[in-house]
Amino acid sequence: xxxxxxxxxxxxxxxxxxxxAVLEKIGQDxxxxxxxxxxxxxxxxxxxxxxxxxxxxxxxxxxxxxxxxGAIGHIKYDNDPSAKVRPxxxxxxxxxxLGLYANLRPIMLFDELLDASSLKPEIxxxxxxxxxRELTGDVYFGExxxxxxxxxxxxxxxxxxxxxxxxxIKAYEAARVRGKRLCSVDKANxxxxxxxxxxxxxxxxxxxxxxxxxxxxIDNAAMQLVKNPKKFDVVLTANLFGDILTDEASQIAGSMxxxxxxxxxxxxxxxxxxxxxxxxxxxxxxxxxxxxxxxxALMLEISFGLKEEAKKITDAIDKALKDGYRxxxxxxxxTDKAKILGTTAMG
Amino acid sequence: xxxxxxxxxxxxxxxxxxxxAVLEKIGQDxxxxxxxxxxxxxxxxxxxxxxxxxxxxxxxxxxxxxxxxGAIGHIKYDNDPSAKVRPxxxxxxxxxxLGLYANLRPIMLFDELLDASSLKPEIxxxxxxxxxRELTGDVYFGExxxxxxxxxxxxxxxxxxxxxxxxxIKAYEAARVRGKRLCSVDKANxxxxxxxxxxxxxxxxxxxxxxxxxxxxIDNAAMQLVKNPKKFDVVLTANLFGDILTDEASQIAGSMxxxxxxxxxxxxxxxxxxxxxxxxxxxxxxxxxxxxxxxxALMLEISFGLKEEAKKITDAIDKALKDGYRxxxxxxxxTDKAKILGTTAMG
Ligand SMILES: CC(C)[C@H](C(=O)O)[C@@H](O)C(=O)O
Ligand SMILES: CC(C)[C@H](C(=O)O)[C@@H](O)C(=O)O
Numbered sequence: 001x002x003x004x005x006x007x008x009x010x011x012x013x014x015x016x017x018x019x020x021a022v023l024e025k026i027g028q029d030x031x032x033x034x035x036x037x038x039x040x041x042x043x044x045x046x047x048x049x050x051x052x053x054x055x056x057x058x059x060x061x062x063x064x065x066x067x068x069x070g071a072i073g074h075i076k077y078d079n080d081p082s083a084k085v086r087p088x089x090x091x092x093x094x095x096x097x098l099g100l101y102a103n104l105r106p107i108m109l110f111d112e113l114l115d116a117s118s119l120k121p122e123i124x125x126x127x128x129x130x131x132x133r134e135l136t137g138d139v140y141f142g143e144x145x146x147x148x149x150x151x152x153x154x155x156x157x158x159x160x161x162x163x164x165x166x167x168x169i170k171a172y173e174a175a176r177v178r179g180k181r182l183c184s185v186d187k188a189n190x191x192x193x194x195x196x197x198x199x200x201x202x203x204x205x206x207x208x209x210x211x212x213x214x215x216x217x218i219d220n221a222a223m224q225l226v227k228n229p230k231k232f233d234v235v236l237t238a239n240l241f242g243d244i245l246t247d248e249a250s251q252i253a254g255s256m257x258x259x260x261x262x263x264x265x266x267x268x269x270x271x272x273x274x275x276x277x278x279x280x281x282x283x284x285x286x287x288x289x290x291x292x293x294x295x296x297a298l299m300l301e302i303s304f305g306l307k308e309e310a311k312k313i314t315d316a317i318d319k320a321l322k323d324g325y326r327x328x329x330x331x332x333x334x335t336d337k338a339k340i341l342g343t344t345a346m347g
Numbered sequence: 348x349x350x351x352x353x354x355x356x357x358x359x360x361x362x363x364x365x366x367x368a369v370l371e372k373i374g375q376d377x378x379x380x381x382x383x384x385x386x387x388x389x390x391x392x393x394x395x396x397x398x399x400x401x402x403x404x405x406x407x408x409x410x411x412x413x414x415x416x417g418a419i420g421h422i423k424y425d426n427d428p429s430a431k432v433r434p435x436x437x438x439x440x441x442x443x444x445l446g447l448y449a450n451l452r453p454i455m456l457f458d459e460l461l462d463a464s465s466l467k468p469e470i471x472x473x474x475x476x477x478x479x480r481e482l483t484g485d486v487y488f489g490e491x492x493x494x495x496x497x498x499x500x501x502x503x504x505x506x507x508x509x510x511x512x513x514x515x516i517k518a519y520e521a522a523r524v525r526g527k528r529l530c531s532v533d534k535a536n537x538x539x540x541x542x543x544x545x546x547x548x549x550x551x552x553x554x555x556x557x558x559x560x561x562x563x564x565i566d567n568a569a570m571q572l573v574k575n576p577k578k579f580d581v582v583l584t585a586n587l588f589g590d591i592l593t594d595e596a597s598q599i600a601g602s603m604x605x606x607x608x609x610x611x612x613x614x615x616x617x618x619x620x621x622x623x624x625x626x627x628x629x630x631x632x633x634x635x636x637x638x639x640x641x642x643x644a645l646m647l648e649i650s651f652g653l654k655e656e657a658k659k660i661t662d663a664i665d666k667a668l669k670d671g672y673r674x675x676x677x678x679x680x681x682t683d684k685a686k687i688l689g690t691t692a693m694g
Contacts, residue, residue, distance in 0.1 A: 073536065078562070081535050081542035081549075088536045118470040118574055139486070139504055144539040151508040153543035157486055158501035187587075188428050189420065189435045192491040195428035196500035202428075215425070219594035220623075226573055226598040227465055240534075244591060247566035251573040276567075 001304060002035045004064035006057065009043040009087060010277025011287035011343075012070020018347030019068050019292035026300065026309050037064070041094065042072035042087035042277075052090030058097055061268060066303040068295060069272035075279050096136050099266030101163065102170050104302070105131040105246045105274060106260070107229075107253050112321040116254035116330050119226070127229040129249060130178060132171035133242025135263055137163045138193075140239045159193045159238065164200035170264075171236040172208040179233035183214045185221045185241055197238060218245075225249055250274055257288030257329045260295040262302050269303040271295040285342035288327040290317055293347070320346070348651060349382045351411035353404065356390040356434060357624025358634035358690075359417020365694030366415050366639035373647065373656050384411070388441065389419035389434035389624075399437030405444055408615060413650040415642060416619035422626050443483050446613030448510065449517050451649070452478040452593045452621060453607070454576075454600050459668040463601035463677050466573070474576040476596060477525060479518035480589025482610055484510045485540075487586045506540045506585065511547040517611075518583040519555040526580035530561045532568040532588055544585060565592075572596055597621055604635030604676045607642040609649050616650040618642040632689035635674040637664055640694070667693070 005020055007013035020036060027034045039057035046052050061067055072091045077083045094100075107129040114121045142156030168184075175182040184201045186194035198215055205213040216224065218241045224231065225245060229252050237245060250256040256275040263270040273291030281287055293313060301310040324339045331340045352367055354360035367383060374381045386404035393399050408414055419438045424430045441447075454476040461468045489503030515531075522529040531548045533541035545562055552560040563571070565588045571578065572592060576599050584592060597603040603622040610617040620638030628634055640660060648657040671686045678687045 078536065081545040086536065092537070118467055119465050120467055123465040140537055142501065146539055146543070150543075152505065153539040154489065154503050154505035155538045155540050156501050157504055158499065161498040187590075189425065189433065190439070190487055191502045192493055192500040193502050196493070196497075198428040219590045222569065222591045222595040223598045223603065226595060241591075243534075243566045244569045244588075248569040248573060248595065251570045256570065 001032070001065040002037070002063070004060050004067045005036055005038045006041045006061075006067060006069045007038065007044070008041050008070040008072045008277065009074055010071050010279045010282040012072070012277060014283070014285070014287050014343050015273060015289045015292035016068055016070040018289035018343065019296045021347060022293045022313060023068070023296050026296075026312065029312070030306075030309055032306075032309075041069070041090040043074040043076075045090050046085055046087060050085070052085060052087050053093045058094065061094060061098060064268055066299045067268060067270045068292070068299065069270060070292065071273065071275065071277040073277040092140060094270070095263060096141065098268055098270060099136065100263035100270050101134060101136045101265040102167050102263065103131075103133040103135040103242065104262045104264065104298075105133060105249075107131070107249045109253055110258065110318060110321050112318075113254040113258065113330055115334070116332055117252060119229070119252055124229065124252065127252065129229065129232045130174055130234050131242060131246050131249065132167055132174070132234065132236045133246060134163065134167045134237070134239050136239075136265070138239035157191065157193050157240070159196055161196065161200055164197050165204060168201050168204040168236060171234050172204060172211055175211045175234040176208060180210060181212045181214070181233035183216055183221070183232055183235050185216050185218050185235060185237040185245065187218050187241075188215070189217060193238070201236065221245060222248060225252065246274060255288065255330045257291055257327060258294070260291050260298050262295075262298045264302060269299065271299040285344055286328055287343045288329050289343050289347045290327070293317065348379070348412040349384070349410070351407050351414045352383055352385045353388045353408075353414060353416045354385065354391070355388050355417040355419045355624065356421055357418050357626045357629040359419070359624060361630070361632070361634050361690050362620060362636045362639035363415055363417040365636035365690065366643045368694060369640050369660060370415070370643050373659065376659075377653075377656055379653075379656075388416070388437040390421040390423075392437055393432055393434060397432070399432060399434050400440045405441065408441060408445060411615055413646050414615060414617045415639070415646065416617060417639065418620065418622065418624040420624040439487060441617070442610060443488065445615055445617060446483065447610035447617050448481060448483045448612040449514050449610065450478075450480040450482040450589065451609045451611065451645075452480060452596075454478070454596045456600055457605065457665060457668050459665075460601040460605065460677055462681070463679055464599060466576070466599055471576065471599065474599065476576065476579045477521055477581050478589060478593050478596065479514055479521070479581065479583045480593060481510065481514045481584070481586050483586075483612070485586035504538065504540050504587070506543055508543065508547055511544050512551060515548050515551040515583060518581050519551060519558055522558045522581040523555060527557060528559045528561070528580035530563055530568070530579055530582050532563050532565050532582060532584040532592065534565050534588075535562070536564060540585070548583065568592060569595060572599065593621060602635070602677045604638055604674065605641070607638050607645050609642075609645045611649060616646065618646040632691055633675055634690045635676050636690050636694040637674070640664065
């Protein structure tokens with residue numbers, strides 16, 4: 001299998017280094033041959049070529065069997081709302097070009113980290129959520145406009161039936177082999193795009209009578225996720241709402257540094273941590289590489305069907321945590337100081 | 348002062364009954380004369396007149412000095428995404444017609460209720476956030492479209508400079524007399540409307556050098572709110588993001604049943620709990636009336652400048668809680684069963 005590594009910005013290069021290293025080790029141990037290439041995206045792409053998604057990167061991406069991505073973004077653009085070229089455009093464009101319409105974000109809890117969350121352990125324990133976030137539609141990709149006097153700005157929130165159908169089917173298929181419960185999140189009491197979303201999900205639901213369907217408004221979902229995260233099994237939602245809910249859920253899981261995501265659809269799968277580029281700690285050997293390593297586990301399972309190999313990775317992480325090892329972001333007052341590791345040591 | 352009570356749907360009538368009763372008592376005790384009228388909105392409006400905001404209600408609203416509102420919504424419409432007339436249209440229309448562009452949602456914690464939250468008490472303690480949610484713009488009011496074949500649906504997310512300016516100024520004025528920190532939440536790395544939002548807030552910020560400004564992406568804000576709610580003072584955000592964040596924050600505060608909101612702008616102020624119509628418990632004397640009563644405290648303070656009167660209300664609630672009284676939503680395993688009260692007894 002040929003893997004394209006796209007380190008991206010900030011802590012991206014540090015964490016993908018360890019994702020890649022783990023993949024090489026798995027290859028050796030199980031006798032698989034993984035070959036690697038590397039490419040630029042985001043701020044790194046802009047610096048080198050002026051383009052957040054250089055043509056070469058897109059070609060390499062299309063030619064690979066799976067992509068391991070790091071992180072994107074740079075504070076420079078965040079503070080300059082009028083910048084025309086932005087790192088994030090690279091990520092949005094590759095999602096669209098590769099047809100990565102389904103973003104899977106499993107919220108899994110390592111028992112050892114229950115105390116790292118701001119939620120009470122008894123509220124958390126047993127939480128196991130799989131988010132299906134639509135990834136190539138919504139207000140992310142609808143037409144953007146700025147009036148000539150620059151005083152009015154707009155983005156079109158838009159969905160078409162087939163876009164909702166295809167991700168709903170993926171989510172229901174997953175629910176069927178999990179807890180058989182699916183919660184679809186929208187804002188159908190206000191938004192027309194959400195009303196279409198709800199209509200389509202109601203239709204698809206009929207094909208899955210064995211799965212219990214619930215429809216929830218986004219405001220309520222944002223609340224319920226904190227109140228009682230255990231009540232969720234599969235959560236299906238649109239691009240923008242999914243962006244918000246999964247970040248919120250990451251904190252429930254104790255740390256963003258522990259969560260991986262898989263983007264799949266028409267072609268090559270794309271695997272990345274859900275954390276961002278964290279420029280404030282970049283290059284300091286402080287970043288938690290576990291989300292990148294867990295992204296590799298997701299790649300093995302989802303793109304290559306290698307379940308045993310994936311389990312070897314999650315077991316190894318579990319053991320490191322049980323042995324008391326932590327990176328700074330998941331350490332707490334009770335952590336043995338000597339066991340707080342940098343990126344390299346944890347990797 | 349002339350108060351229009353709009354009970355609305357579900358538990359709305361039960362809770363506004365007690366908001367009104369408290370206002371009458373304050374009038375007696377302090378020698379103010381409050382006169383009252385009542386009007387229909389939402390499902391109640393549709394049932395009686397076919398219109399979620401009957402003309403008569405709007406006229407009465409414009410003629411009043413303040414409005415006490417209950418709740419809106421009915422499950423019947425939630426499950427029927429193609430319904431043309433919907434209760435929520437009444438609420439959206441009255442917000443627009445009265446120019447209620449600023450929705451203030453204070454997240455205040457009663458010490459007695461620290462344990463009712465799913466967050467750890469040490470994370471919560473000291474949290475005191477004031478949200479400024481923009482209320483008459485955004486994807487809520489932008490053009491809605493459905494294609495003729497009904498297979499594509501859209502909503503326009505749109506902001507103009509003056510809409511951002513006027514709420515930003517209100518938020519900065521409040522920050523100045525509070526903790527002098529303001530966090531503006533947007534998604535400027537993806538949305539053009541957010542980039543305008545950020546530009547305008549950056550400009551207004553210059554007029555408030557004594558207030559520390561931070562810009563945060565909505566996904567990160569949804570996460571930080573759970574991770575470390577204490578870090579927020581004033582939060583300024585758009586209509587949709589504000590809807591999501593304030594509901595999320597309500598859980599942080601222990602219960603939605605304890606939170607009030609004030610909508611202000613060009614004319615008459617509008618005061619309501621942030622909870623919904625909760626049809627599942629409507630008419631059963633189970634709803635928590637405290638958010639409606641706290642809405643009255645906000646009304647006294649914000650619309651009439653009656654601080655002492657407002658404090659009398661919050662002190663009385665504090666005392667009831669200290670004495671161990673709870674409604675079901677804020678009771679926990681340690682609550683004395685005999686002190687779990689219904690709506691009437693708590694009111
Ligand atoms: C970087 C940004 C464009 C992106 C998004 O909003 O999709 C990120 O937040 C994510 O969730 O992958
Ligand atoms: C009922 C609904 C239209 C409303 C909104 O989304 O604004 C409610 O959730 C609120 O927050 O007041």
